[in-house]
Amino acid sequence: xxxxxxxxxxxxxxxxxxxxxxxxxxxxxxxxxxxxxxxxxxxxxxxxxxxxxxxxxxxxxxxxxxxxxxxxxxxxxxxxxxxxxxxxxxxxxxxxxxxxxxxxxxxxxxxxxxxxxxxxxxxxxxxxxxxxxxxxxxxxxxxxxxxxxxxxxxxxxxxxxxxxxxxxxxxxxxxxxxxxxxxxxxxxxxxxxxxxxxxxxxxxxxxxxxxxxxxxxxxxxxxxxxxxxxxxxxxxxxxxxxxxxxxxxxxxxxxxxxxxxxxxxxxxxxxxxxxxxxxxxxxxxxxxxxxxxxxxxxxxxxxxxxxxxxxxxxxxxxxxxxxxxxxxxxxxxxxxxxxxxxxxxxxxxxxxxxxxxxxxxxxxxxxxxxxxxxxxxxxxxxxxxxxxxxxxxxxxxxxxxxxxxxxxxxx
Numbered sequence: 001x002x003x004x005x006x007x008x009x010x011x012x013x014x015x016x017x018x019x020x021x022x023x024x025x026x027x028x029x030x031x032x033x034x035x036x037x038x039x040x041x042x043x044x045x046x047x048x049x050x051x052x053x054x055x056x057x058x059x060x061x062x063x064x065x066x067x068x069x070x071x072x073x074x075x076x077x078x079x080x081x082x083x084x085x086x087x088x089x090x091x092x093x094x095x096x097x098x099x100x101x102x103x104x105x106x107x108x109x110x111x112x113x114x115x116x117x118x119x120x121x122x123x124x125x126x127x128x129x130x131x132x133x134x135x136x137x138x139x140x141x142x143x144x145x146x147x148x149x150x151x152x153x154x155x156x157x158x159x160x161x162x163x164x165x166x167x168x169x170x171x172x173x174x175x176x177x178x179x180x181x182x183x184x185x186x187x188x189x190x191x192x193x194x195x196x197x198x199x200x201x202x203x204x205x206x207x208x209x210x211x212x213x214x215x216x217x218x219x220x221x222x223x224x225x226x227x228x229x230x231x232x233x234x235x236x237x238x239x240x241x242x243x244x245x246x247x248x249x250x251x252x253x254x255x256x257x258x259x260x261x262x263x264x265x266x267x268x269x270x271x272x273x274x275x276x277x278x279x280x281x282x283x284x285x286x287x288x289x290x291x292x293x294x295x296x297x298x299x300x301x302x303x304x305x306x307x308x309x310x311x312x313x314x315x316x317x318x319x320x321x322x323x324x325x326x327x328x329x330x331x332x333x334x335x336x337x338x339x340x341x342x343x344x345x346x347x348x349x350x351x352x353x354x355x356x357x358x359x360x361x362x363x364x365x366x367x368x369x370x371x372x373x374x375x376x377x378x379x380x381x382x383x384x385x386x387x388x389x390x391x392x393x394x395x396x397x398x399x400x401x402x403x404x405x406x407x408x409x410x411x
Contacts, residue, residue: 069102071390074397075379077105077136078351080328081372082361087115088126098372099133105400106139108361109192111151119156120190127191136401137409139242139357141194144183147215149197152186159186164199167228168218176228180235188239193407196244196290196328198232200225200276201252205268210257217252222275229276233285242407244328247292248317249274249299249306258293258336262305266297274321281323288326288403289317291355293336305336308349318354326396326403328357333364343370347378351388356396 065073081104083095090096098104107130115122127140143149147163154160159182167176187195202225203217211217218228233243250273254263280286291307300311307313307329317323329350332338337346350358362369382388404410 071380071383071393072376073102073136074393075376075383076101076103076372077400078357078379078393078396079104079372079375080106080108080139080141080357080359081375082108082110082363083113083126083130084362084369085112086126087113087122089129094371094373096129096133099130099138101373102135103376104134104138104372105136106141106194106357108196108359109140109142109151110361110363111153114152114156116156119158124190131191137404139194139404139409140192141196141244142187142192143196144187145197145199145216146179146183149199149214149216159183163215164218164228165203165215168203168224171224171228173227173231176231177235180232181238184236184239184241187236187241193240193409194242194244194288195236196246198229198243198245199247200229200245200280201247201250202273202276204252204270204273205255208252208254210254210259211252222272222279225276226279229280230283230285233280233287237285237287237407240408242287242403244288244290245277245280245286246290247294247330248277248289248327249292249294249296249312250277251292251294254294258305258330259334261335262295262340263293263336264295264297264303266295266303269294269296269298277317278321281321286323286325287406288328289323290328291330293330293334304349307332307337307355308341308346308353310353312353314354324399326356326399327354329355329359331359331361331363333360333362333368333370338364338368344378344382347375348382348387351379351382351392351396356399 081095083089086093095104113123113126130140131138142151144151144161145164146161147166150161152158161179161183167179199211199216201211201217202222203212203220206212218225229245236243250269251258252273253265253268253270255268256263277289291313293305293307295303295305296312297303299316300309302309313327317327332346332350341349347358358375360370360375379388383390383393401410
């Protein structure tokens with residue numbers, strides 16, 4: 001009896017211990033689950049905080065401003081200017097001040113902005129100084145077609161870039177990929193995020209002084225032009241660099257140079273010249289388009305240059321070809337425009353035609369140069385006088401920000 005009693009007591013004690021231990025395990029598991037839930041909750045909170053921070057960042061980059069300042073900023077995004085002969089800029093330079101005041105959205109660089117000494121680092125430092133002052137990151141652009149339109153030359157230590165004509169004649173996709181990959185990577189490393197290339201003008205006029213004779217066209221075959229231009233575009237996009245196909249609606253048939261005066265292609269232009277533009281727009285690879293200052297009375301019976309023609313820019317490019325991306329003017333100081341229209345009339349027609357960004361390279365004598373402040377004030381006055389609608393400004397602003405987001409300049 002006594003033995004059985006003792007055995008019963010031992011069993012009871014063991015049972016109690018087991019119950020206690022099981023309870024402890026469950027409690028531990030609950031604690032672990034609770035801890036895990038807390039960690040997950042903290043992670044979720046961090047994610048939300050990060051998203052919130054990103055939204056705050058965007059709000060800082062694209063700030064809420066007064067109506068007047070907002071108009072200045074929106075117009076500023078439509079302005080693309082050169083930096084004159086500067087190779088480095090000080091904080092006192094007017095361009096730096098204009099960027100800080102939201103009056104400039106894009107910069108274009110030329111060979112004259114490349115230093116002979118320590119070329120790469122000096123140019124990169126210059127570009128960095130420009131971007132630091134911008135509330136909305138700038139398009140930093142350049143004409144790097146290769147061949148004769150080649151700003152970053154080998155003599156400065158940059159990569160070799162052959163002409164479009166050479167690549168078209170060679171017609172080797174691997175070669176085109178090789179050259180454009182190297183070029184695009186170099187642009188990215190410098191901080192250049194936009195290339196006014198490739199030219200998709202067709203080599204249809206052997207006497208053309210500005211396209212054919214400068215080896216700027218891949219071919220007279222629209223499919224060949226499309227093929228190599230597509231390779232160029234994809235290589236740049238891979239490196240976060242936007243490309244701008246040019247010169248719409250085709251400059252290949254001209255007999256004269258629009259840098260020097262009006263160029264009329266009414267009798268020489270054919271619809272075949274549209275095909276590279278059509279193909280690239282349909283393929284959804286096109287980042288942006290640049291206009292030509294050519295006159296084509298077949299496309300616009302008023303015989304306005306394409307850059308100033310609503311029938312060509314809105315009617316043909318936007319409505320017929322269904323293109324809703326950014327459109328750049330060619331340089332508004334080229335004589336085809338500046339010697340025939342005057343700044344105010346040209347700017348009014350250009351914006352109302354549907355162009356989003358106006359280019360003034362300021363590669364002219366000092367008395368003919370136009371500052372970003374002057375251009376911004378002019379456009380603002382045109383809006384207030386009802387000659388340009390606020391809606392047109394907002395349309396361009398939205399397209400520009402969309403492209404800046406596409407290449408990673410904005411969230």
